[in-house]
Amino acid sequence: MSTRARLTRTDWLLAGFHALAEAGPVALKAEPMARRLGTTKGSFYWHFADVPDFHRQMLALWAEGALGHIPALLADQPTPVARLRRLGQVVAGDGHPVLGDLAVEPAIRAWARGDDKVAQVLSGVDAARIDHIQQLLTEVEITNPEMARIIYAAHVGMQDLAARDGRDNAGPMGSLVDLVLALR
Template identity: 40%
Template sequence: MEVPDQKARRRLTPDDWADAALTAIAAGGLAAVAVEPLATRLHTTKGSFYWHFANRDALLDAALARWEERTTTDVVGEITAMDERGPADRLRRLITRVVGIAERDPVGPALLASAGHPQVAAALDRVTRTRIDLIVALFEGLGFTADDARRRALLAYSAYLGHAELAHSTPDVLPAAADERRAYLDDVLRALTAR
């Protein structure tokens, strides 16, 4: 008797599960991270989940770490690696980069909606502090005092969060054409760096 052809399944990794959890968070919030529906989405069993994770909290930690890496750690690395460029170029690149990420990242707004959850709160605190510290360093590199750099960094981060909210709730109010978008980002940069 012949065995029907079956697609060879690759072994799922913790990252596969974390990515599925992030997709669930984006679609349905933190409550959507449940083992059985994720296993169904991944075409596997709960046993695969328990091979990699002790429980849902461990999966949530892995998903949050993956989101943090993609939206913060990688960006900080990219910006700080621009050693040959001055702080103004790095700030411009940072603003351009994070605006694009904010517009495409449905996970961030979903996490902000769950900011009271202890695991999410810890991740948001780490991410926010890391991001603000980078912005402070860039403003200090532009010659602003530590206090002024911190105030400007908070303003820049607040503007980023507002932009992210607009991008997800009412995207039509943001400039869509490339030249309008450049002018908008130039205005943001000028406002943040004005003496």
Template identity: 45%
Template sequence: MAGFRALARSGPSALRAEALARDLGATKGSFYWHFKDLPDYLSRLLGLWEERAFDGVIAGLDPALPPRARLEQLCMLAVEFRDPVYGGAQLEPALRAWALSNAEVAQAVARMDARRVAYVAALCREAGITAPAAPVMLYALAVGLEIMGEGEREAGAAMAEMLRRL
């Protein structure tokens, strides 16, 4: 979680063994006891992000809800998933910015985008939303609202309005 907070706060240059260890009150040696090297750490950090930012969000959906209500719940979770322990609202924009200069991060972001859009597409089909562009529009709106730093209430209202129009 310290890596996510550092990335969100200061960008990828903050993801150094010494700086992370110092922030945690640990030694650089203890960092290397847990991770083979910095690339190993960064790879595991990205893997954890992919797990938490997809599986963690999907696990928060109520499977008993009808498809349309689950889609609405997913849209609200997408704009509310801003845990400060996990980097807060700035984590995903920081990851997307980092992806512009790092191929491994760009691949992780592309995988995440594809997984999320595929899941939203499945929910849209189940909910009877047939507009082919709907899944991408919903996802792009969620990403854009996050990058813009919109508050939860404003972002939630925008997502609800898009769903209503679809």
């Protein structure tokens, strides 16, 4: 008789992110997820009330990681310019504290186009990120709010490109930040 380790809530959520990145939101149902993990739907329902609860928990985990880790990564930078440059490096690498380098954000953006609840979560994350960029720009005396949106839009577009072509965005994002800083 073989004993298999019980799947945790986190195992299910991580599998959900992999399924989302590979096959889109259609794969985020109990049956396909159970097949993917080689288990039964009962395990899914042990951890989640229903599929919408699973989706809510996935989005909460993603949003928390998408926002929460950046201030800590910038805290050791001695000047506003250094913090802005470091932010460019962070968003170019875009490692999520739980998901690592899994390119899930383009998949979440695609999911949001067809799901209002996902779109609301994404909108909140986007607004918070743009506000954070604007705060950093204000610290370096760049007060045009369009600059924060331009930097963020470049980040979103670069993520999408990198998800398809695998190229590193550190150089282009660094160049954009330097260009914006030259406007002071």
